Amino acid sequence: MSVTLSRRTGPTARAAALCAAVALAATACTSGSAEPEAEGGGDWSPVTVEHAHGSTEITSEPERIVTVGWSDEAALLELGIVPVGMAASTYAGDEEGYLPWDLEKIEELGGEKPELINTDDGLPVEEIAALEPDLILGVQSGMEENEYEQLSGVAPTIAYLDQPWMTPWQDEVRTIGEAVGRTDEAEKAVADTEEYLDGLVEEHPEFTDATFAAGTLMPESGELGFYINGDPRNALLEQMGLTPAPFLEDVEAEENAFYGTMSQENAEDIDADVLVMWFNSEEEQKSLEDSAVFGEVEAVKNGGFIGYTDRAASMAISSPNPLSIPWVMDDVAEDLSAAVEGEA
Structure with missing residues (x-):
């Protein structure tokens, strides 16, 4: 979606x-x-x-x-x-x-x-x-x-x-x-910001026990990049009540990097209920969605995939703070809810 x-x-x-x-x-x-x-x-x-x-x-x-x-x-x-x-x-x-x-x-x-x-x-x-x-x-x-x-x-x-x-x-x-x-x-x-986020979690009990992965398409290599433990995006999604997908434990990042990469050929290893990805353009997103192997990812087949191309929204989540969180998270919570329910 x-x-x-x-x-x-x-x-x-x-x-x-x-x-x-x-x-x-x-x-x-x-x-x-x-x-x-x-x-x-x-x-x-x-x-x-x-x-x-x-x-x-x-x-x-x-x-x-x-x-x-x-x-x-x-x-x-x-x-x-x-x-x-x-x-x-x-x-x-x-x-x-x-x-x-x-x-x-x-x-x-x-x-x-x-x-x-x-x-x-x-x-x-x-x-x-x-x-x-x-x-x-x-x-x-x-x-x-x-x-x-x-x-x-x-x-x-x-x-x-x-x-x-x-x-x-x-x-x-x-x-x-x-x-x-x-x-x-x-x-x-x-x-105040944590109270706001807690309120969203209370509104969406369906987030409990749902797994997620957040990432992007690496435009030069065509690999999939996934944010690792400690990255602000992952931390924010965890604060929403979601749990990092097991496969993320095997994603290795270089020293001082906040993401690791995976070949598209291994996309079947993505075992998340919800897959959130950010793209630089709609064309970039379409190129990945047209990939046969990406279409076989469980979250994609099951309506749990969310794709964002809005750069301001991406930045609001990529570097969250007390101003950007309420600016964007009401809508993100609704998108996550749809994905958890398989309706993204």
Whole structure:
């Protein structure tokens, strides 16, 4: 089944809970129309944040923040702070590179749109430095150690916590909350988002005991790519009550990769009840669906296959956060329910 999602957006959905250049105002980070205030009425206590490349001490309240992780800007926005610069989403953003849930929140906060930074070929240190940041966030990134060292010469920098691109969204929010002195707000954002997801699970008891696999078609090799344990997509589907399919235990990923590959010739090994796949285009999806071996996959034969070509929806799930989760998951839950029931 090919799916085009409608959106449920706005402050009401967030309250129920859950990859861009523009001139900047004189005030760098805004919360509404005023300067952001750290907890304690503006008092600041130094904090030290541990991450994959060491530890970072933040000795004063950050006022000019640049985000280079996939969804770090969304976590920061949810805490009421608009960054001065953020990674452009050249895959899923609008013509400039902004993601819709970010734009909604920036408008809600009354802030200026951040300067966009193209990180597709690595982190442009000079471009980031030109924004004069006093904090650089790459919590949901693949920031390499040499990039971390260069950026640390510009401002305190926080890299991913353990594995590249695989920081759980809850840890991402809490880490960013700690770095900007808004731990209470971070805990509330996590709790509200998890409450929203719990509500979806309660609405769909059919998810219990159903198995899933999430993946994509590798356009250059034609292999099937499947996300592995710890990948944010899998973690989100598990939080919905689904269980990873047994065959995923045999899918091997290269070091620091968030997916492993399988030849289409071995597609019969896919033993998931629900198969969720993302495609760059409808043509790409059709090329796989026209494959005779893919048509023999149990989930495909049994109405348990969901194919997504909407790039914004793909990004919302690929790098989930308190803004993107309620933006997309109502519709995803309905698609998953249909797949579990064999009606996708």
